[in-house]
Amino acid sequence: MTVIKETNYSLLEKQLASLIEDESNLIAILSNTSALLNDTLDQVNWVGFYLIENNELILGPFQGHPACVHIAIGKGVCGTAVSEDKTQLVADVHAFPGHIACDANSNSEIVVPIHKNGEIIGVLDIDAPIKNRFTKEDQQGLEAIVSILENQLSK
Numbered sequence: 001m002t003v004i005k006e007t008n009y010s011l012l013e014k015q016l017a018s019l020i021e022d023e024s025n026l027i028a029i030l031s032n033t034s035a036l037l038n039d040t041l042d043q044v045n046w047v048g049f050y051l052i053e054n055n056e057l058i059l060g061p062f063q064g065h066p067a068c069v070h071i072a073i074g075k076g077v078c079g080t081a082v083s084e085d086k087t088q089l090v091a092d093v094h095a096f097p098g099h100i101a102c103d104a105n106s107n108s109e110i111v112v113p114i115h116k117n118g119e120i121i122g123v124l125d126i127d128a129p130i131k132n133r134f135t136k137e138d139q140q141g142l143e144a145i146v147s148i149l150e151n152q153l154s155k
């Protein structure tokens with residue numbers, strides 16, 4: 001069994017807050033956030049963002065292999081996170097109806113919706129090469145990370 005190194009989310013929150021404070025450019029903020037998460041999280045193979053444009057999700061800044069550019073709202077894990085406006089914690093992507101396989105290495109996934117001034121604007125998507133990678137603690141930690149982003153983007 002793979003041992004997953006636990007993430008120190010309170011430290012990660014502080015690092016992210018200082019990395020993006022005083023910044024207002026969306027692409028710069030999301031690019032550095034994906035790099036920080038990719039550097040910090042153990043056992044992940046894709047970390048990035050999809051942003052809503054013309055009523056669909058479009059690929060945003062990310063770290064990992066090239067990925068699908070367009071995802072319909074309501075489709076796959078990312079599209080479901082948007083249509084339900086709710087974090088999707090998927091222990092086994094192969095068991096998720098309609099999962100979109102962008103990276104064949106992905107086995108589990110977490111997707112957290114992002115809001116700006118209360119309106120959903122996109123998602124944070126993280127894929128892992130092993131099943132059951134993400135726990136409820138990861139969900140709480142990543143939702144806290146997204147809150148920091150939301151506060152900065154809503155300024």
Ligand code: SME
Binds near residue numbers: 076078099103
């Ligand atoms: N698996 C995702 C698609 C995006 S990739 O994982 C980068 C989904 O089903 O929404």
